[in-house]
Amino acid sequence: QQQVKQSPQSLIVQxxxxxxxxxxxxxxAFDYFPWYQQFPGKGPxxxxxxxxxxxxxxxxxxxxxxxxxxxxxxxxxxxxxxxxSATYFCAASKDYKLSFGAxxxxxxxx
Amino acid sequence: xxxVTQTPRYLIKTxxxxxxxxxxxxxxxxxxxxxxxxxxxGLQFLFEYxxxxxxxxxxxxxxxxxxxxxxxxxxxxxxxxxxxxxxLYLCASSLVGGLGTDTQYFGPxxxxxxx
Numbered sequence: 001q002q003q004v005k006q007s008p009q010s011l012i013v014q015x016x017x018x019x020x021x022x023x024x025x026x027x028x029a030f031d032y033f034p035w036y037q038q039f040p041g042k043g044p045x046x047x048x049x050x051x052x053x054x055x056x057x058x059x060x061x062x063x064x065x066x067x068x069x070x071x072x073x074x075x076x077x078x079x080x081x082x083x084x085s086a087t088y089f090c091a092a093s094k095d096y097k098l099s100f101g102a103x104x105x106x107x108x109x110x
Numbered sequence: 111x112x113x114v115t116q117t118p119r120y121l122i123k124t125x126x127x128x129x130x131x132x133x134x135x136x137x138x139x140x141x142x143x144x145x146x147x148x149x150x151x152g153l154q155f156l157f158e159y160x161x162x163x164x165x166x167x168x169x170x171x172x173x174x175x176x177x178x179x180x181x182x183x184x185x186x187x188x189x190x191x192x193x194x195x196x197x198l199y200l201c202a203s204s205l206v207g208g209l210g211t212d213t214q215y216f217g218p219x220x221x222x223x224x225x
Contacts, residue, residue, distance in 0.1 A: 002152075034214075043114070043200050043216030044153070089153060096141070096207045097166045098214065100153035 003027055004092050006101025014109050019077040021104045023090035026071065030092035030099075035064065035075050038087045038103075047088070048075070080108045112136065114203050114217035122223045128189040131220045133201030135182050141207030142184040143214065144176060147198040156199075159184055160207050188222075196224045 006023045013019045023033075032051060036044035050057045050064045050073065057064045063076040077084055085108045090101040115134045123129050135142050144156040155168040159178035176186040182203075188195055198219040204212045 036216075041218070043202075043218050045216065046213050049213075091153075095166050096143070096158045096160070097155045097168070098143070098145075098153075099155065100145075102152045 002102065003099040004090060004101040006090050006104060008104060009102070010105040010107070012107045012109060013080045015080060015082060017080050017108075019075075019080050019084070019106050019108075021075045021088055021090065021106075022072065023074065023101050024070075024072045025092050025099075027092070027094065027099075028071070029094050032093040033064070033066065033073050034091050034093070034098070035062075036089045036091060036100075038089065044089060077106070080106075082108045082110050084108050114201055114215055116199075116201050116217040116220050118220060119218065120221045120223075122225060123191050124225050125191055125193060127191050128187060129191060129222060130185055130187045131199055131201075131222075133184045133186075133203075133217060135184070135201075135203030136215055139203035139205055139215075140182050141204045141212070142178055142182065143202045143204075143207070144184070144186050145200040145202065146170075147200055147219070148196075153200070156186065158207060165207070191224045193224050195222065197222060 034049035035047045037047045038044040061078045066073045087103045091098045117132045141160045143158040157167040162178045173189045178184045200219045202214045202216045204214045
């Protein structure tokens, strides 16, 4: 079964807008929560990651918010650009294994 | 620094055949993981190798197997191919595989089509 649930499946945002992707997990043993960005024909690339003892992490226009008690985390893409159009995957890791969410296809309209 | 390379990039096989996919990790990386990506099931973990030892495996049938060589290069094999094995197979490498402190880099994948 899907250990990490991701929503929405897709979203469309105007250039300059904010994209928000949400993920939830059940296994409290997960100890690392990365986000990956994937363009068509390419493998996923690490975007930003967070550990469960941190509530927020920001890198440039990308921010992860983490709520340990609710077992939820989210990715915010600020000032979205057409080049951000891609599929985004949240993931959670335990024992050298990544469990991925189903992915969110983000389309940024110019 | 060269990235993760996977060969071949595309492969077409028929049901019942077997296939071997190859992955060369980034130089100095000793951990290699394999994932299957399909539109229906998304990205699913197959197995992870470190120093020629399998440390973890996902929930795939025994037809899926892998190995790692002393130079950290890895191969995965799928025997008795089924239509449902059509997927993008991704390899990822990291220094030692401790994902809490160790970035995992993905290759471009091998697109396998089973007819």
